[in-house]
Amino acid sequence: MRVGLFVTCLVDLMRPSVGLSALKLLEDAGCEVLVPATQTCCGQPAYNSGDRRPAQALARKVLSEFSGCDYVVVPSGSCGGMIKVHYPQLLEEFPELRSEAQRLAHKVWELADFLVSVLGVQQVAGRFEGTVTYHDCCSGLRELGVKLQPRGLLAKVPGLTLREMGSPEQCCGFGGTFAVKFGDISAHIADEKCADIAHTGADAVVLGDVGCMLNIEGRLRRRGDARTKVLHFAEILAGVTNDPS
Amino acid sequence: MQVTSQQFKRKAAEALANPQLHKALSNLRARMVTGRAQSVLELDNLEQIREAAKSARDFALAHLDHLLEQFERNACARGAQVHWAETGDDVNRLVLEIARRNAVRKIIKSKSMLGEETGLNHYLEAAGIEVRETDLGEYIIQEARETPSHIIAPAIHRTADEIADLFQQKHKLPRKTDIGEMTREARMVLRPHFLTADMGITGANFLVAESGSSMIVTNEGNGRMTTTLPRVHVAIAGIEKMLPTLEDVAFILRLLTRSATGQSISNYLTYTTGPKQAGDKDGPDEFHIILVDAGRTRVLASDLRAALHPLWGLHESLSGLSERGRSRVRLGVSRADRRGAYARLRRAGERARPAECRYDVQSMRGRLPRQDPAARSHAQAARTTDRTRIAPLVRAPRAQVLGVGRVTARGVRVDRASAGRGWTLGRWVDAADAQASRRRVLEPLPRYAGAARQDLPRALSSPQVNPYMHSFRAAARWTADANTLL
Numbered sequence: 063m064r065v066g067l068f069v070t071c072l073v074d075l076m077r078p079s080v081g082l083s084a085l086k087l088l089e090d091a092g093c094e095v096l097v098p099a100t101q102t103c104c105g106q107p108a109y110n111s112g113d114r115r116p117a118q119a120l121a122r123k124v125l126s127e128f129s130g131c132d133y134v135v136v137p138s139g140s141c142g143g144m145i146k147v148h149y150p151q152l153l154e155e156f157p158e159l160r161s162e163a164q165r166l167a168h169k170v171w172e173l174a175d176f177l178v179s180v181l182g183v184q185q186v187a188g189r190f191e192g193t194v195t196y197h198d199c200c201s202g203l204r205e206l207g208v209k210l211q212p213r214g215l216l217a218k219v220p221g222l223t224l225r226e227m228g229s230p231e232q233c234c235g236f237g238g239t240f241a242v243k244f245g246d247i248s249a250h251i252a253d254e255k256c257a258d259i260a261h262t263g264a265d266a267v268v269l270g271d272v273g274c275m276l277n278i279e280g281r282l283r284r285r286g287d288a289r290t291k292v293l294h295f296a297e298i299l300a301g302v303t304n305d306p307s
Numbered sequence: 308m309q310v311t312s313q314q315f316k317r318k319a320a321e322a323l324a325n326p327q328l329h330k331a332l333s334n335l336r337a338r339m340v341t342g343r344a345q346s347v348l349e350l351d352n353l354e355q356i357r358e359a360a361k362s363a364r365d366f367a368l369a370h371l372d373h374l375l376e377q378f379e380r381n382a383c384a385r386g387a388q389v390h391w392a393e394t395g396d397d398v399n400r401l402v403l404e405i406a407r408r409n410a411v412r413k414i415i416k417s418k419s420m421l422g423e424e425t426g427l428n429h430y431l432e433a434a435g436i437e438v439r440e441t442d443l444g445e446y447i448i449q450e451a452r453e454t455p456s457h458i459i460a461p462a463i464h465r466t467a468d469e470i471a472d473l474f475q476q477k478h479k480l481p482r483k484t485d486i487g488e489m490t491r492e493a494r495m496v497l498r499p500h501f502l503t504a505d506m507g508i509t510g511a512n513f514l515v516a517e518s519g520s521s522m523i524v525t526n527e528g529n530g531r532m533t534t535t536l537p538r539v540h541v542a543i544a545g546i547e548k549m550l551p552t553l554e555d556v557a558f559i560l561r562l563l564t565r566s567a568t569g570q571s572i573s574n575y576l577t578y579t580t581g582p583k584q585a586g587d588k589d590g591p592d593e594f595h596i597i598l599v600d601a602g603r604t605r606v607l608a609s610d611l612r613a614a615l616h617p618l619w620g621l622h623e624s625l626s627g628l629s630e631r632g633r634s635r636v637r638l639g640v641s642r643a644d645r646r647g648a649y650a651r652l653r654r655a656g657e658r659a660r661p662a663e664c665r666y667d668v669q670s671m672r673g674r675l676p677r678q679d680p681a682a683r684s685h686a687q688a689a690r691t692t693d694r695t696r697i698a699p700l701v702r703a704p705r706a707q708v709l710g711v712g713r714v715t716a717r718g719v720r721v722d723r724a725s726a727g728r729g730w731t732l733g734r735w736v737d738a739a740d741a742q743a744s745r746r747r748v749l750e751p752l753p754r755y756a757g758a759a760r761q762d763l764p765r766a767l768s769s770p771q772v773n774p775y776m777h778s779f780r781a782a783a784r785w786t787a788d789a790n791t792l793l
Contacts, residue, residue, distance in 0.1 A: 247319055 065093040066131030070141045071103040072272040080272060083300035084137040084173055091181045098127040106144040109152055110239050121149050125162050133180065134166065137173040137296050138271045139202020146170040147205050172202055173296060174211040174270060186215065188301035190222040192265035197278065198231045199271035212270055212295045219298060227258040236277035252281040259290060266291035268298060308424050328464045335463055342569015349571055356561055363555040374516040374549045375598065382519030385581030387594045395425035395601045398543055402427060402508065403434055405595055409539050411436060411505040417523060417533040418442040419510030420458060421543050421599060439500045441529035443493055450477050459567055507533035511544035517552045520580040521596055524564065524573045534579050540591040542579065545599050
């Protein structure tokens with residue numbers, strides 16, 4: 063089973079350990095993993111800003127890089143959602159590309175969803191002593207239906223206790239370009255999320271998207287919280303919970 | 308209503324700097340979000356109800372022209388007068404005309420966001436008519452000369468202290484501190500207005516095509532009194548509020564009250580069908596309904612463009628027809644969008660218009676809907692129509708023929724040789740000038756040709772959803788027994 067790993071640009075640039083953890087999880091489960099070396103971005107920032115041409119160019123690139131895979135796994139709800147849900151609309155003026163995008167869409171899986179629904183992973187390598195709380199990333203939850211899968215996987219981690227925050231489904235305030243265009247509103251929304259996390263008393267907040275991760279961690283640190291860790295579930299499951307590289 | 312989206316960032320910064328507003332909204336959210344989460348636990352089949360409600364609404368929007376006409380017929384049959392407003396200014400003008408014709412000096416209003424949209428209150432007050440809001444939150448902001456800050460809780464930005472000060476200033480009564488006492492004071496102050504008003508204006512949560520009714524959902528009882536006490540009642544409603552049957556309304560209500568305020572059902576559900584009938588003890592002498600477009604047809608027509616893509620609609624409709632019905636399906640293209648956004652189906656046996664019409668779908672081919680699994684099953688069902696011939700269509704004046712073709716499973720194939728001169732399907736144009744507005748509201752809407760009552764969706768067709776009817780009847784009894792603020 064040839065599984066293509068779409069690492070996402072944020073992982074590549076900001077948190078490579080997430081990509082490496084995802085790779086480890088997939089290989090431990092017995093997949094033959096391909097990581098096309100020329101991959102970059104899914105095109106979502108350009109698409110959301112109305113800049114269709116560059117977004118289409120990136121989409122074309124993604125389609126050609128991952129055409130040879132049986133599955134394409136993405137450790138991010140927003141990039142996964144972009145490829146699976148929005149590529150067909152983005153490429154609608156190119157009928158052949160659009161049908162290729164539709165074929166690809168059937169092969170795209172968010173990482174937790176893939177591990178649970180396709181691979182049926184029962185054991186994980188990681189351990190975590192302490193309490194964590196889980197934040198549902200908007201795109202993963204609302205576009206790809208990722209809610210129970212990461213929680214199910216975290217439940218298999220020895221030593222880990224999951225404590226739900228008051229509103230785990232509430233947005234963290236990032237919203238991609240939203241955080242840039244409406245910074246003060248975004249910061250307030252992030253404050254509410256950080257207060258919610260602090261209220262649980264958890265040692266770490268776990269999530270599935272590096273966009274949310276950067277936003278929440280940045281806000282936590284600026285609020286003076288140097289203690290709460292912010293981790294991608296792939297890092298915990300693979301046993302890579304040191305300081306992010 | 309002042310549109311302030313250009314100043315969004317500045318206004319957002321102001322709102323963020325208001326800790327009282329933030330606290331009030333957090334409390335409101337806690338109440339309403341938790342309320343909703345708890346009240347939906349009462350439903351065993353939430354997702355099915357949502358699907359049924361969604362399909363009722365989608366159907367209604369897709370067949371809006373037909374439902375609006377049906378609504379008008381049924382409402383008029385019960386003695387209501389139906390008016391058509393193309394713009395917000397038309398709404399204001401029509402209300403004022405009705406008020407002048409009936410020598411109205413005081414108006415009471417139940418909450419209407421559409422009234423906010425058109426600036427109705429200011430317009431009427433400028434014309435010298437007293438307008439009194441009767442919903443408590445709206446009453447408060449009317450006294451404070453503000454605009455609502457929230458659709459359901461318009462005065463949420465005000466603290467109890469501020470409201471107490473406001474009441475003391477306006478009512479000239481000793482200042483109250485208890486919220487219950489303030490509510491009773493407001494009730495006492497408003498009661499004389501209810502009893503002396505000449506006209507009542509309400510919005511509508513829904514319009515019901517099958518009975519020609521407008522309906523509102525309230526908790527305070529002001530809606531009840533506004534619709535029955537004054538001698539004239541005017542309901543203003545956007546056309547998108549239309550639903551086909553009372554059952555569809557009942558469905559959606561199960562979700563509406565839970566999602567809006569976390570209530571299983573509101574205290575009052577008020578259905579208004581016609582003015583006082585012979586033998587009624589009370590009710591208004593006149594009941595007017597103003598159907599409002601104000602940009603909605605533009606939005607609906609553009610959204611529906613994709614939804615009513617002729618081939619998508621075709622697949623769906625064909626699979627619903629019997630074998631015999633399919634063989635006589637006809638297809639038309641509206642002139643309004645020659646690129647083929649609209650099409651309509653005529654059933655076999657429909658009375659033909661005097662001219663011939665053909666169509667061209669070559670330009671539509673590039674926009675064939677994607678063959679997603681749902682469409683594929685329809686397409687498979689439609690495959691038996693391979694031999695269906697699209698007969699030349701009925702011609703109307705100004706008809707535009709673009710070609711002739713055949714329905715196949717993959718879409719419609721055009722006979723090149725048949726491409727003829729252009730004809731457009733004529734619109735159904737009403738002779739009387741007074742109907743001009745009506746026509747212009749209906750015109751942008753895609754035409755729905757099915758007219759039989761069995762076309763209307765039966766929201767309760769699914770057996771899993773049927774059990775709901777018992778609890779709806781129980782809830783209706785409960786509503787009749789409820790006697791809170793009155």
